[in-house]
Amino acid sequence: MSNLETAPQARVCGGRDDVSAEPVRELLTGKLVPLGESTVVRRLLPNLGRRMVGAWCFVDHYGPDDIEREPGMQVAPHPHTGLQTVSWLHDGEVTHRDSLGSLATVRPRELGLMTAGRAIAHSEQSPREHGPRLHGAQLWVALPEAHRRIDPHFEHYTALPEVTAPGLHATVILGELDGSRSPGGVYSPLVGADLTLAAGTSARLPVDPDFEYAVLTMSGAAEVDGVRVEPGSLLYLGCGRRELPLRADLDSSVLLLGGEPFEEKIVMWWNFVARTHEDITQAREDWMNGDRFGTVHGYDGPSIPAPELPGTRLKPRGRTR
Incomplete structure (x- = not known):
């Protein structure tokens, strides 16, 4: 999954200073962004009002x-x-090559689940023979400093743990929810879950008071903590x-995203998450020179060139704007 903007903004995110210790209800709308040849996504993180939720630093919703x-x-x-x-x-269906x-x-x-670590390249395609609809979410998780240079690897799980209650079915994507833990590898305390609610359902889902949370409605019209969340919008x-x-x-159906507020400040530009302007500059140079990232075999077509870097150095702006 990629940020294909030709003039991406450089952002510094993270830190606990702007995290409310009390519940809030902040409804965010997405920005329409083209992805690849024929897909348009609603970009919900980073947003003008919110840059991270726990270690979740990028959320795109597309379709149906x-x-x-x-x-x-x-x-x-x-x-x-x-x-x-x-x-x-x-x-x-989406075919992943890396x-x-x-x-x-x-x-x-x-x-x-692809862990980029120090460097990886990948492509994503609908198969040549595919179904009539495409609907999903693409998300990034920032790696903490201690793990951001680990060896890259890819995980694919066809079965995930589930949590059920009357009218509610939850699939645990990452982390742990109500005692059920996903097999996907994580490097900071977080959770991601897909919640399906039957019509007429009223439920109370146990959550961790030390986590910050957001909910993205995928379909239907869920009410979360008294706030109606339409498809393609994010409630922080x-x-x-x-x-x-x-x-x-x-x-x-809604996606629940949460985690402990990410203490480190990160620099995020194009498809790179780093800590300094110099980190970003080196990553871009390596990609353009054919170093470090390797080659994706089996994709019929050229790779995506990196955009030009901004003319000024990055400035810390915190988690919110």
């Missing part, structure tokens, strides 16, 4: 799109450093809750 007569997702090889990518689908030689087709409710919830009230008048 009719791709029956379209190529679907077509994202050419591109680089990543210092982060993990999470591919999560409700409809469709410079380690990994090849996997990720399907609905399967976890495709802050910290301090032990349970989260959920309600749905229609069949609905």
Whole structure:
């Protein structure tokens, strides 16, 4: 998954200074951004009002799109450093190739988890023979300093743990929820879960008061802590809750994202998560020179060149603007 903006903004995120210790209800709308040849996403993180939720630092929501007569997702090889990518689908299939030689087709409710570490390149494509719809989310998790240069690797899980209650079904994508833990590797305290709510459901989900949380509605129209969250919008919830009230008048599905507030400040530009302007400059130079990131074999087409760097050095701006 990639940030394909041709003039990406450089952002410094993280730190606990702007994290509310009490519950909040901050509704965020996304920015429409083209992804590859034919996909448009709603970019919800980083947002004008919010840059991170725990270690989650990038959230795109796309679809549902009719791709029956379209190529679907077509994202050419591109680089990543210092982060993990999470591919999560409700409809469709996406084939992942990377410079380690990994090849996997990720399907609905399967976890495709790529840990970039010091450097990796990958591509993402809808298969040539694919279903009529494409709907999902693409997310990044920032790696803490102690792990951001680890060896890159890819994990694919076709079965994940589940949590159920009357009218509620949760699939644990990453981390732990209500005693069930995902097999996906994580490097900071966090959680990601897909929650399906049947029409007429009213439930209270146990959560960790030390985590900050946000909820993205994928479909339907869920009410989260009394706030109606339409598809493609993100409700930031802050910290301090032990349970989260959920309600749905229609069949609905939401993604719950949370984690301990990320203490370190990160520099995020294009597809790189680093700590300094110099880190970003070196990563861009290495990608353009064909160093460090390796080659993605099996993709028919050229790699994506890096945009030009901004003319000024990065300035810390914290978690919110």
